[in-house]
Amino acid sequence: MQKLAGVLQNFFNQAHAKGRLRRECFGNLIYYRLIDDSQPFRRGTVIFEEGTLIPGYPQIGRMIRLDKGLKEQFTKPFWAEEKVDGYNVRIFLLGERLLGVTRGGFLCPFTVDRLPDLIDERIFSDHPDFILCGEIAGPENPYLIGSPPFIKEDIQLFIFDCQRKGEFDYLSQAEKHQLMEHYSLPSVRNFGLFKAEDILAIKQLMMTLDTEGCEGLVFKEDVPRGKRSKYVTSDASLSDIQAMARYLPDFPPEYFIGRILRSVIFLDEEGISSTHELKAQLGSAFIDGLLKAIKQCQREHRVYHRFRCRLHDRANARQLLAHLARGDGHIQIVKHRLVREGEFYIFEFDKVFQRTTGLLGELLSGEMVYD
Amino acid sequence: MQKLAGVLQNFFNQAHAKGRLRRECFGNLIYYRLIDDSQPFRRGTVIFEEGTLIPGYPQIGRMIRLDKGLKEQFTKPFWAEEKVDGYNVRIFLLGERLLGVTRGGFLCPFTVDRLPDLIDERIFSDHPDFILCGEIAGPENPYLIGSPPFIKEDIQLFIFDCQRKGEFDYLSQAEKHQLMEHYSLPSVRNFGLFKAEDILAIKQLMMTLDTEGCEGLVFKEDVPRGKRSKYVTSDASLSDIQAMARYLPDFPPEYFIGRILRSVIFLDEEGISSTHELKAQLGSAFIDGLLKAIKQCQREHRVYHRFRCRLHDRANARQLLAHLARGDGHIQIVKHRLVREGEFYIFEFDKVFQRTTGLLGELLSGEMVYD
Structure with a gap:
């Protein structure tokens, strides 16, 4: 990190000494990632040896109650952008190489392999100091179970922010829009500029998104360092439960409880009167998922999810496997095939959920539990 | 504790020094309770100053899968007794006083007040060294939200074990049955002696109990220190969720997740084909409960459950209030009326669930959460 300015150099040396800055390799490339927030830098901030700094993408607060939340959080007008259910990436040029890092600040072999399919690189020839922030979603991604229903195969990129290297601020909506247009870049949908009083229009939009199976909205004040807030649909909460109930013991119980709570507050706020179908949906989400896990456990003696993704370079499969294996200690990654x-x-x-496998195995074989 | 034998005296002095034995008062009566298992004594063991020792009631392991569980746990015949959803009590004579302690080893002002209504005291005149172990259940109990559907008002006692003071063993079923008959004592239902191979009959019984809204069965080998195990119906798990979802943030998430898991394994084992109604039931359990909490929070700015119970002695109300106030720090006890x-x-x-009140209050007022 010899090229960082003195103050920064000092900051990162301290972070490194405290174990908050981890040294990582990506092929021959050495980089450092910040493993938690350390003012003014965010978790997932990445620093390369030659001095390039990619700021972490800030967490966006969640509103659970839309009407009160908008009034409480926003005094200025704000844009409403679609929130897409995928994994967060920051895309940028390092020398000649187009790279992508995940939220946690890992260079991702899958993302890097597929970037040429997702983005017109001319933007970086013209603006080598830009960082594009977006979401990669789709059924053939290596991280997430479940994907937006409108993506039928492979993956897609949805850009929602653009910033300059080493800066914290994002471009204004107008600047961003111009870039997206000019380079035909894939962007999240922008539903326009609203005020907190436009609650009825926003709720109507949210109900449409809920019906379409979309995840929700991100609200952004259109000023530098403007406020941001997100809100997800009931459908998104139920889909998460549906996707994850199968591996229930491997997730923190709060994962499910939080989503149940959000979904009910959504129903309450929208005044949805006939909730019978929704009750069955919530019940199904748990029951169907767990019954599948039980069947799989009895048949194959392990509970797993099979992931599939497409790569250009065969070598990236091995790198991806090594990257995934670094995750949660209780999830085992097993290669199935590469053709x-x-x-x-x-x-x-396959991601083998070892806690689920172990717990269901024990319970189904008649072991006793003391609770 | 001057009257305990030397070894015991030593044991409890050590437990006291380690903070595992707590000194308690009940009026003028001083006693000590063991706050966790400390071999050979169980959590909830009670020792009185004059030397009487009431052993803690042992935890009974839970089977999640009935067929495999019975085969795994039982080689000898076992009795099947109804498991009643109430609070565990041990009833005994101390000098002239009839007393009752809860699972945790607290002398309970409510139980002590009501014992004369629940039990014929002649058994203790004839056998002053007996301890009766049972469950107190019903809609007018001061501890539990929810009660068995077959108890329409007030409370009832269901005895399931009898032992002698200072002994760990319980009387045999024959001895217990004779006592219950002779003194017309209220007992849990005993459905007879089974072997692990009688699984079909046991499952049929379990389905009947499920339909009746009963909690489940406790299986007991009929030999001294025989094995014991319990199994609850799907309906019991769903009822618990139904009763508690309203105060969801005040309970550990595992409370709900464990019950969902049990209930689904029950469904799987029983091969219940039409699960649609059950899905709606599970969904309702969460959605109805939380919607009620939201309404209550909006209307009264607090989420609470109103308890009602009957007492003979007015002074016991104050004692009960003080006793309840010692519980969970995040639950506030507020007197409503005494007439x-x-x-x-x-x-x-009222039990005011402060976490639920606080969390719902924040969420409904539009505050942001970072998760």
Whole structure:
């Protein structure tokens, strides 16, 4: 990190000494990532040896009650952008290389492999100091179970912010919009500028998104360092439960409880009168998921999810596997197959949920629990 | 504790020094209770100053899968007794006084007040060294939200074990049965002697109990220190969720997750094909409970449950209030009213669930959360 200014150098040396800055390798490339917030830097901030700094993407606070929340949080007008259910990436140029880091600040072999399919690189030839922030979503992503219903295969990128290297501020909506247009970049949908009093229009929009199976909205004041807040639909909460109930013992119980709570407050606020179908949906989310896990456990003696993704470079599969294996200690990653199909390598691997496998195995074999 | 034998004296002195034995008062009566298991004594063991020792009631392991569980746990025949959803008590004579302690080893002012209504005291005149172990259940109990559907008012006692003071073993079923008959004591239902191979009959019984809204069964080998195990119905798990979802943030999330898991394994084992109604039931349990909490929070700015119980002695209301106030720090106990009605004082008080009140209050007022 010899090229950082003195103050920064000092800051990161201290963070490193405290174990908050971790040294990572990506092939021959050495970089450092901040593992938690350390003012003024966010968790996931990345620093390369030659001095480039990619700020972490800030967490956006969640409103649980829309009407009160908007009034409470926003005094100025704000844009409403679609919130897409995927994984967060920051895309940028390092020398000649187009790179992508995940929220946690890991260079992602999958993202880097697929960036040329997702983005027109000319933006970086013209603006090598730009960082594009977005979400990668779709059924063939290596991180998330479940994907937006409107993406039928592979993955898509949805850009929602742009900033300059080493800066914290994001471009204004107008600047961002111009860039997206000019380079035909894939952007999240922007539903326009609203005020807190436009609650009826926003609620109507939210109900449409709920019906379409969209995740929700992010509200952004259009001023530098403007306030930001997010709100998710009831459908998104139920979909999460549906997708994860199968691996229930591997997730913190708060994961499910929080979503139940959000979904009910959504119903209450929207005054949805006939909740019978929604009750069945919530019940199904748990019951169907767990019944599937039980069947899988009895049949195959392990509870797992099979992931599939497409890669250009065969070597990236191995790198991805090594990257994923670093995650949660109780989730085991097992390669299933790697085959050429047309222009891609199809890479399939299993995430084996070991707590779920262990617990269901014990319970189903008649062991006793003391609770 | 001057009357305990030397070894015991030594044991309890050590436990006291380690803070595991707490000194308690009940009026003028001084006693000590063991706050966790400390071999060979159980949590909830009670020792009186004059030397009487009441052993803690042992925790009974839970089977989640009935067929495999019975085969795994039982090689000898076992009795199947109804498991009643109430609070655990041990009833005994201390000198001339008939007393009752809860699972945790607290002398309970409510239980002590009501014992003369629940039990024929002649058993203790004839056998002053007996301890009766049972469950007190019913809509007018001061501890539990929810009660068995077959108890329409007030409370009832259900005895399931009898032992001698200072001994760990329980009387055999034959001895216990004889006592219950002779003194017309209220007992849990005993459904007979089974073997693990009688699984079909046991499952049929369990389905009947599920339909009746009963909690489940306790299986007991009929030999000294015989194995014991319990199994609850799906309906019991769903009822718990139904009763508690309203105060969801005040309970550990595992409370709900464990019950969902049990209930689904029950469904799977029983091969219940039409689960649609059950899905709606599970969904309702959460949604109805939380919607009620939201309404209550908006209307009264606090989320609480009103308890009502009957007492003979007005002074016991104050003692009960003080006893309850010692519980969970985040639950506030507020007296509502205490009035004479016929032969009883009707005592009403509220348990205010402060976490639920606080969290719902924040969320509904539009505050942001970072998760």
